[in-house]
Amino acid sequence: MSKPPARIRLADAAFALFDERGYEQTTVDDIAERAGLGRTTFFRHYRSKEEVIFPDHDRLLDLIRDRLATSSHSTALVTVSDAVRLVLLHYIEEGDLARRRYALTSKVAALRDREIASVARYQRLFREFIADWMGDPTESASLRAELMAANVVAAHNHVLRRWLRGESSDPVAELDEAMREVLALFATPGPLPEADGGTTVIAFRTGQDLDALLPSLRRLIEDDPQK
Amino acid sequence: MSKPPARIRLADAAFALFDERGYEQTTVDDIAERAGLGRTTFFRHYRSKEEVIFPDHDRLLDLIRDRLATSSHSTALVTVSDAVRLVLLHYIEEGDLARRRYALTSKVAALRDREIASVARYQRLFREFIADWMGDPTESASLRAELMAANVVAAHNHVLRRWLRGESSDPVAELDEAMREVLALFATPGPLPEADGGTTVIAFRTGQDLDALLPSLRRLIEDDPQK
DNA sequence: CACTGTGACGGTACTCAGTACCATCGGCGG
DNA sequence: CCGCCGATGGTACTGAGTACCGTCACAGTG
Secondary structure, eight states: OOOOOHHHHHHHHHHHHHHHHOSTTOOHHHHHHHTTSOHHHHHHHOSSTGGGTSOSHHHHHHHHHHHHHHOOOSSHHHHHHHHHHHHHHHHHHHTHHHHHHHHHHHHOHHHHHHHHHHHHHHHHHHHHHHHHHHOOOOHHHHHHHHHHHHHHHHHHHHHHHHHHTTOOSOHHHHHHHHHHHHHHHHHSOSSOOOOSSSEEEEEEOOSSOHHHHHHHHHHHHHHOTTO | OOOOOHHHHHHHHHHHHHHHHOSTTOOHHHHHHHTTSOHHHHHHHOSSTTTTTSTTHHHHHHHHHHHHHHOOOSSHHHHHHHHHHHHHHHHHHHTHHHHHHHHHHHHOHHHHHHHHHHHHHHHHHHHHHHHHHHOOOOHHHHHHHHHHHHHHHHHHHHHHHHHHTTOOSOHHHHHHHHHHHHHHHHHSSSSOOOOSSSOOEEEEEESSOHHHHHHHHHHHHHTOTTO
16 A cells, blocks of 8 residues: 555545535645645646646647547548547546546536637647648638538537436447438538539438448449549 | 726737737736726726636627527527627627737637637537527437537637638628538438428439448438337 | 765745735715 | 715735755666
């Protein structure tokens, strides 16, 4: 029963005190004292009182940057949808800690704002990635990139919050489902694009399974004079 | 040329000093002194040093709440799209002040975070409004509300930032156009219209590959009420 | 063992945002 | 003239965050 490293003891002390007295009612001195350390040491490990609650965002951001740079799917949106899973998985790994943090951010406005700012950084990263990927400097493409990033993040947040509130037992599956929803939004074109090239699809409802229809659909596409 | 009210003098002094020395290098004492007022008076007019830059967010939020409560369009999304114009119009009214603020938020992380947190409040308001309007407590409806709110806000931010950067001469028209884009996203892919018997045919053209569409096609089929 | 560098820690003192409280001054109606 | 009141100013405090310096443990080296 020797001592865990200082960083851990500080975080434990902080969460314990936040639970007992609340965030604002806890001073950095209190935290350091309970951890059996000096105030200076606290700031050596955490840049601020808030950061003791969100220690991993920077690392996660780098992780996602890497993932975006390496993994490459068919579309930018799919790549980003995949990358955002890292965030969800990270929270899930934290388990109870993530839930305690959620309880805090629900009560303390300053912490909620901080969390939101962190999420906005993910969103910005996604937006830039999508815009680069599309390579289209058009205003309309730029807006589209913005919307896509916002959707991915919003869908993720939705699923994450459900899990944090204990409303979800299989958040990963829910995320996949939500991402399918987002993909579906953008799969069907917003304004009907200029019809030069691309794919024209006619969908109709029958008693048949979709798979049974695929061959004929493909045949139709291949019959397209432009292709 | 007597004295403008204290509140104005404080804001002028603050912006002048922020321009001269930067935000962090300016203390509240400096601001008060330049305005010819006491430090106490500053905090009587602005709750914090940051608030002198974003004085109107609370009022705007109330304004939007009212607008949502009164104006009623055909769908929740249209109502919200309409309400968000208030934000854009407010910034445009501020004119050069808004641009100076943008220059500051671009440089100072703390201010950027603050701005983002404010915007998140609008988004939350929109989400709740849409969710209430739909009245459908389903998980899927809840996600949809979240996505819609995120899209409206993202589209607005996109247009607003373009205007702030001087890239747009008619931001209101651009906002309308962007909102049409958002509406189009959600217009098509809802649950398929009542398909009790008969044949539902939907034709659309997309630039995407058929394979990219398959997930959404499958999803549409699985939305069949019989399931 | 003595020497020395190094990294983690503690303490002190400072700046500055934000709060609490009290004192002051200038109208303004009675 | 008096008393009320709203706006202001001053003073003192708490607490976050920073800068700087001193200390101690513990390595490796002679």
